[in-house]
Amino acid sequence: MTKNTRTGTDSSQKNRLLDIQDLSIEYRTKRGRLQAVHKASLRVDAGESVAIIGESGCGKTTLATSIVRMLPLNARISHGRILYRRSDDEQTRLDTASERELRTIRWSDIVMMFQTSQSSFNPVARIRTQFLDTAQAHEPNSDPQEILQRSKKLLELVYLDGEAILQAYPHELSGGMKQRTMIALALLLQPKLVILDEPTTALDLITQKKILELLNSLRETLGFSMIFITHDLGIVTQLADRVVTMYAGSVVEDAPSRSFFTSPRHPYSKGLLHAIPKLDAEFEELYSIPGNTPDLVEKIEGCLFAPRCEFALGMCRTTIPSLDEVEQGRKVACHVFGINGKSDKTSSSGGNA
Amino acid sequence: MHDAQMQLTKKSRFSRNLRKLGRALSQDPVGTIGLLILLAIIAMSTLGPLWFPLDEISNPDLILSAPSAEHFLGTDHLGRDIWAQVVSGGRELLVLAFLTASIAVVLGIFLGSFSALIGGKFDEALLFLADVWLTIPRFPLLVVLSGFFRLSSVTLAIVLAILSWAGLYRTIRAEVLSLKTRDFVEVSFMLDMSMLHIIFKEIMPNMMGFIAANFTLLMRAAIYSQVGLVFLGLLPLDQNWGVMINVAWNQGVIYNPSSIWFLLAPTIVICLLILSLVWISRSLEEIFNPGLQK
Amino acid sequence: MKREFVIFLIKKLAKVLFTVWVVTTLIFFLIRLMPSNPIQQYVQNLVVQYGMTYEEASARASSLFSIDLDANVFSQYIRYLQQAARLDFGTSFLSPGVQVSEIIAARLPWTLFTVGSGLLLSFIVGTVLGAIAAYRRESWYEPIISGVSSFLSAIPDFLIAIFLILFFGVFTWGGRGSIIPIFQLRGNFSPGATIGWNWEFIGSVLDHAMVPILTYFFSQIGIWVLLMKGSTAGCLNADYATIARARGLRPGKILGSYIGRNAMLPIVTEFAMRLGFIIGGSLIIEQLFVYQGIGLELLKATSNRDYPLMQGIFLIMTVAIVLSNLLAEILYGVLDLRIRAKGGSRHA
Numbered sequence: 001m002t003k004n005t006r007t008g009t010d011s012s013q014k015n016r017l018l019d020i021q022d023l024s025i026e027y028r029t030k031r032g033r034l035q036a037v038h039k040a041s042l043r044v045d046a047g048e049s050v051a052i053i054g055e056s057g058c059g060k061t062t063l064a065t066s067i068v069r070m071l072p073l074n075a076r077i078s079h080g081r082i083l084y085r086r087s088d089d090e091q092t093r094l095d096t097a098s099e100r101e102l103r104t105i106r107w108s109d110i111v112m113m114f115q116t117s118q119s120s121f122n123p124v125a126r127i128r129t130q131f132l133d134t135a136q137a138h139e140p141n142s143d144p145q146e147i148l149q150r151s152k153k154l155l156e157l158v159y160l161d162g163e164a165i166l167q168a169y170p171h172e173l174s175g176g177m178k179q180r181t182m183i184a185l186a187l188l189l190q191p192k193l194v195i196l197d198e199p200t201t202a203l204d205l206i207t208q209k210k211i212l213e214l215l216n217s218l219r220e221t222l223g224f225s226m227i228f229i230t231h232d233l234g235i236v237t238q239l240a241d242r243v244v245t246m247y248a249g250s251v252v253e254d255a256p257s258r259s260f261f262t263s264p265r266h267p268y269s270k271g272l273l274h275a276i277p278k279l280d281a282e283f284e285e286l287y288s289i290p291g292n293t294p295d296l297v298e299k300i301e302g303c304l305f306a307p308r309c310e311f312a313l314g315m316c317r318t319t320i321p322s323l324d325e326v327e328q329g330r331k332v333a334c335h336v337f338g339i340n341g342k343s344d345k346t347s348s349s350g351g352n353a
Numbered sequence: 354m355h356d357a358q359m360q361l362t363k364k365s366r367f368s369r370n371l372r373k374l375g376r377a378l379s380q381d382p383v384g385t386i387g388l389l390i391l392l393a394i395i396a397m398s399t400l401g402p403l404w405f406p407l408d409e410i411s412n413p414d415l416i417l418s419a420p421s422a423e424h425f426l427g428t429d430h431l432g433r434d435i436w437a438q439v440v441s442g443g444r445e446l447l448v449l450a451f452l453t454a455s456i457a458v459v460l461g462i463f464l465g466s467f468s469a470l471i472g473g474k475f476d477e478a479l480l481f482l483a484d485v486w487l488t489i490p491r492f493p494l495l496v497v498l499s500g501f502f503r504l505s506s507v508t509l510a511i512v513l514a515i516l517s518w519a520g521l522y523r524t525i526r527a528e529v530l531s532l533k534t535r536d537f538v539e540v541s542f543m544l545d546m547s548m549l550h551i552i553f554k555e556i557m558p559n560m561m562g563f564i565a566a567n568f569t570l571l572m573r574a575a576i577y578s579q580v581g582l583v584f585l586g587l588l589p590l591d592q593n594w595g596v597m598i599n600v601a602w603n604q605g606v607i608y609n610p611s612s613i614w615f616l617l618a619p620t621i622v623i624c625l626l627i628l629s630l631v632w633i634s635r636s637l638e639e640i641f642n643p644g645l646q647k
Numbered sequence: 648m649k650r651e652f653v654i655f656l657i658k659k660l661a662k663v664l665f666t667v668w669v670v671t672t673l674i675f676f677l678i679r680l681m682p683s684n685p686i687q688q689y690v691q692n693l694v695v696q697y698g699m700t701y702e703e704a705s706a707r708a709s710s711l712f713s714i715d716l717d718a719n720v721f722s723q724y725i726r727y728l729q730q731a732a733r734l735d736f737g738t739s740f741l742s743p744g745v746q747v748s749e750i751i752a753a754r755l756p757w758t759l760f761t762v763g764s765g766l767l768l769s770f771i772v773g774t775v776l777g778a779i780a781a782y783r784r785e786s787w788y789e790p791i792i793s794g795v796s797s798f799l800s801a802i803p804d805f806l807i808a809i810f811l812i813l814f815f816g817v818f819t820w821g822g823r824g825s826i827i828p829i830f831q832l833r834g835n836f837s838p839g840a841t842i843g844w845n846w847e848f849i850g851s852v853l854d855h856a857m858v859p860i861l862t863y864f865f866s867q868i869g870i871w872v873l874l875m876k877g878s879t880a881g882c883l884n885a886d887y888a889t890i891a892r893a894r895g896l897r898p899g900k901i902l903g904s905y906i907g908r909n910a911m912l913p914i915v916t917e918f919a920m921r922l923g924f925i926i927g928g929s930l931i932i933e934q935l936f937v938y939q940g941i942g943l944e945l946l947k948a949t950s951n952r953d954y955p956l957m958q959g960i961f962l963i964m965t966v967a968i969v970l971s972n973l974l975a976e977i978l979y980g981v982l983d984l985r986i987r988a989k990g991g992s993r994h995a
Contacts, residue, residue: 070893073785106895114893119886124908133904137896185894485666488968489673490927493945497961500949501677577803581931584805585946598809602935607817607829620809624802631801 016085017193017225018044018067023080023095025062025071032297036062038249039079041323044193049219049226051240051257053233053272057293059249060229064195067094067227068112069102084110108138108189113196116179121170128166131185138189147188154184157221158214176207183214187222196228200235212238233276237261242329245269248294248304251323254331265332267309303335311336370561384636390629394622398447401440407592408433417612426614429597430604439618442594443626446579449510453575454568456514457521462557462564464518465525469533480526483519491516495578499587506590509582513575521567528560562637569634573627580623594619655980663973670965671731674958675724689954731962747959750944755963757835758933758940761856762925765863770918772864773871778910780872781879782902792872800869805931808862812935815858832858833937859936863925874917878910885909912982919975923968 025037037059044050052060065071067082082094086109094102106112114120121130131151132144152162158180165173165181173181179199186194199215200208212235219226228239236243236257243260245253245268253266264270271289291308294300302317303309309316316335324339325331332338412432420427426435468476494516498504504512557564582588583595590596601616693704735748773796780792799807815827831837837851882888883906891901929942937943941960948956 068893070889103895103897106893108895112893114886114890117886120890122887122891122905122909124912125904133891133896133900134894137894137900484662485669488666488923488965488972489670490924490964490968492930493927493961493964496930496945496949497677497957500952500954500957573801580803581805584931585934587949607812610817610819613813613817616809617813620806624806627803628798628801635797 015045016043017046017048018042018085018227019081019083020063020067021081021083023063023066023082024078025059025066026076026078027072028074028076029297034296036075036249036296037066040246040249040251042244042251042254044225044227046192047219047223047225049228049239049241050244051236051242052227052229052244052246053231053236054246055231055293057248057296058246060246061197063246064197064227064229065112067195068106068110069094069097069099070112104138107134107186107191109192111186111191111194113182113186113194113199115198115201116175116182118175118178119170120178120182123170125169126166127168127170127173127181131166131188134185134188151184151188154187155181157187157218158184159210160184176203176210179203179207179211180214183211183218187218187224190222191224193225193227196226198230199228200230200232208235215239233272245272249296250304250320250333251331252305252333254323256329259330265326265330265337266305266334267311267337268305271308303333367558370558381636381639383632384639387629387632387636390625391633394443394626394629395447397440398443402437402444405434405437405440407437407441417606417609417615419611420614426618427612429612429615430600430606435597435612435614435618438592438597439594439622441592442597442619443622445506445590445593446576446595446626449506449579450572450575452507452510453513453517454571456511457517457571458564458568460514460518461521461525461567465522466529468522469526469529476526479522483522486519487523491574492578492581495582496585496587499582504582504588506579506588509579509588510575513578517571517574521571524563524567525560528563532559566634566637569630569637573630573634576623576627576630594623652980656977659973659976659980663969666969667966668728670969671728671962672724674962675727747955750956751941751959751963754939754941754944757938758926758929758942761859761938761940762863762929763922764856765860766867766918766921766925768860769864769867770871773868774875774911774914776868777872777875777877778879778902778907780876781883781910782906784880793876796869796872796876798869799865800873802866804862804866804928805935807865808859808932808935811858811862811865827858831855835939855936855938859932859938862932863928866928867921867925871914874914875910878913879906882906882910915982916975916979919971919978921971922974923964923971926964926967 020040020042022039022041023037024035024039027034027036040059040063042050042052042063052064054060062071062075066075066077067084071077077095080095084092084094084105086092086105092101092105094105097105121127125133128148128151132147135142135147135150136144148166151166155162155165160177160180165177170178196215200211203211215226216239218224226239228235230236240257243253243255243257244251245260245266247268253260253264253269255265260269261273264273268289271287275287275289277286289308294304294307302315302319303312303321306312306316313335319335321333321335321338323331323333326339412428414432416428416432417430418424418428418432424434424436426439429435429438464479468479495513498512502508579588579590579593580595580598583590583593584599584602586599588595597619598616601619604615606612606616690701690704690708693699693707694701697704699707735746776792776796780789783789812832816829816832831854834855835852836842836848836855842848885906888901888906891905892898896905926941929940930946931942932938933940933943934946941963945957945960945964947953948960
């Protein structure tokens with residue numbers, strides 16, 4: 001068993017903004033305990049953009065929501081830690097932080113942007129009031145005029161008429177305008193990390209493109225880190241530095257964007273990419289990964305993907321593979337294609353099963 | 354062929370509704386209690402008088418006496434047993450409430466359905482009329498009417514039913530309007546079925562729960578009006594809980610604590626009756642419209 | 648946007664005027680077409696009992712009713728409308744020479760005072776409790792709040808009055824007499840007090856109004872709690888509430904400015920609507936408390952067959968309801984301009 005000891009230069013401690021370690025989250029349901037997230041680990045460095053992909057119900061939203069601890073009442077973090085680097089010498093444990101402390105972190109450090117809907121804003125208050133509320137919740141003594149100036153500038157950054165938007169009521173804005181206003185609001189307190197849940201679903205393609213370009217340019221200008229959740233692989237290519245694949249509550253692959261798309265390792269990732277229809281393909285039936293996602297209430301032995309995996313071995317059904325680093329900056333949780341298995345590209349591998 | 358199919362769907366729909374009813378009632382404690390109370394009151398009012406006949410003659414020795422073994426709730430100002438009066442006071446009330454609700458429901462269904470189905474100017478006019486009608490306070494109107502008419506119990510039921518048309522009309526019209534756009538109604542229109550047929554065979558079965566819930570509420574309104582009028586002495590009725598309250602009040606029973614049951618008993622039993630109706634209507638609403646306000 | 652609103656207002660006002668006109672007409676013809684035509688009866692009475700001639704009796708009736716009995720129905724009707732517009736409802740039968748409008752003016756404030764206070768108090772307490780019940784759904788006291796409210800909202804108001812009278816005025820607690828002396832549960836104020844703005848009078852007014860107001864309070868509060876609970880619960884699930892929390896806002900702020908203001912909207916319009924209806928409910932309650940308000944006056948008028956008075960009071964009640972409905976519609980229109988996206992009409 002040869003482990004790749006040259007793990008390369010880990011990003012220096014100071015760069016690591018968010019460190020989720022072995023996080024497990026379960027829901028209490030009528031049918032029993034549902035394991036929504038199982039021993040998931042994820043790291044985000046300063047300035048990095050990470051995409052979390054996976055099908056519905058794979059736990060990506062649960063994982064993201066748990067960072068700011070806004071899970072529903074019947075959810076519980078049963079294992080693991082979430083470490084957030086607040087400043088150069090201060091690291092906070094978000095999983096155990098008090099509600100009061102979390103309130104200071106939410107939005108001013110970490111922004112959790114839920115899917116923007118028709119009622120994302122308070123219907124009875126003007127937009128300016130909502131910007132003011134947000135700023136004053138964190139900086140109670142700041143000057144309202146100054147806040148409004150800042151807001152106007154941010155709105156202009158997202159190509160909106162600052163003055164008009166601030167004066168308006170939410171129902172006077174279109175869907176796209178609300179989305180952009182929400183982005184401006186997200187950046188009001190200069191957060192270090194922005195988490196976006198399905199940022200472009202429900203938008204038409206043209207607005208989608210604009211928003212993506214916007215996010216990229218904002219990231220360049222303002223330098224925040226980004227986690228975004230999506231099931232649309234198209235926007236991953238445009239936005240992400242790294243891609244994290246989740247399946248049935250576990251992280252199965254964690255790779256730089258380019259490597260992910262050119263040579264996915266985990267069978268599930270392969271399946272996902274294979275399922276993308278190609279423009280120049282022949283007229284044939286679309287590929288979809290056979291089988292169904294497992295019932296997360298039942299206790300399952302071994303790799304959760306094994307029942308659907310064409311490469312599954314005996315041990316896949318008995319032991320859960322761990323998420324190991326197979327090469328620099330790339331992790332896979334698989335017995336066959338992971339650290340102990342054979343690599344896709346070369347025939348030689350260092351490992352014995 | 355079509356008829357047979359329709360028959361099948363109608364029957365299964367009915368038994369399906371019935372089974373739904375049974376299942377839901379068992380899961381809903383409040384509704385079940387309400388139903389039990391209502392049944393108990395009905396039983397008491399129909400069968401009770403057989404075992405507890407009214408004291409016809411007054412008994413001067415026992416005026417306003419406290420509860421005893423012989424007279425469970427004591428006696429009234431004429432020495433007559435109160436419990437017997439309670440037992441026999443409900444029958445008229447229940448019958449009249451039922452009658453009122455029935456007439457009102459029929460009126461509401463016809464007017465509401467016709468209005469919704471016909472649409473156009475007729476519908477507009479009727480809706481406007483209903484709006485205007487709803488602003489007239491019902492109870493004061495009853496009081497004023499009683500100043501002109503001699504109201505008897507049956508006429509009261511009819512008058513009350515007519516006066517309540519606007520509310521039910523509006524709700525049924527809304528329901529029918531929402532059902533109108535559903536496929537099975539449009540198909541019926543296309544197949545050129547008569548209006549009556551559409552109303553009874555197609556639309557109503559889908560509104561049964563809704564109608565049932567409204568029925569109980571109408572009964573409640575009828576009871577309120579009846580008891581109110583009787584208490585105010587505007588409705589000459591014989592054996593009735595409202596009469597008991599009226600007489601008890603006018604006899605100054607509140608100054609004589611030992612015979613307080615003369616006043617309290619009918620009050621409590623009316624409360625129980627109305628509560629049971631309200632609980633039943635709420636659980637009926639839940640059954641046919643689950644998760645309204647969760 | 649302003650112009651839309653003005654048109655909206657005008658349409659509503661037109662409807663109000665039309666409704667009032669319909670009701671006044673209804674009352675007019677009610678009297679004329681009744682089997683026991685009160686006017687004719689009155690004339691008969693005068694002829695039979697006082698030996699007047701038909702002309703004298705008619706003249707008398709004319710002046711009392713402020714109508715011209717000889718003229719045809721239509722001109723009578725016009726005259727009637729003209730007078731109603733001037734708030735001249737004729738003079739009372741029973742108290743000849745006293746204008747109906749005077750009587751109404753004397754009695755109406757009392758009813759408005761008790762009914763209005765009860766309504767206001769139950770609204771304030773009810774909405775607060777309702778918001779709490781929705782917000783603290785998991786707590787132990789929530790089922791109690793909801794259960795009691797549900798219970799109270801079902802019981803007829805006059806039965807609540809009877810219970811309260813028994814509780815406060817009749818039952819002796821600890822053998823030391825009732826909580827409130829029984830004579831305080833009758834009348835508007837103590838018989839001996841001199842009317843005027845002095846403490847003794849005001850004190851006795853409050854004493855006597857206490858239990859009636861409490862009756863209106865208890866009969867309404869259930870509804871407000873349940874309505875507010877439903878409205879707030881709906882808002883709690885709204886996206887803007889979740890996002891407000893994600894923005895780090897304090898719970899107090901969220902409950903107040905975000906959830907509270909949104910939840911209140913349908914409730915406020917409901918409040919405006921109820922203003923009118925409660926006046927109708929005052930009939931029996933004022934009878935129970937012998938409270939000299941407009942409700943009791945209507946009852947007295949009915950039993951005395953004082954038709955002008957009955958007519959006038961009934962009209963006033965209906966107008967009150969119409970006006971409060973108008974207020975509710977206007978309120979809704981104003982609020983709706985701001986929250987148009989929220990959708991959903993008030994009516995079915």
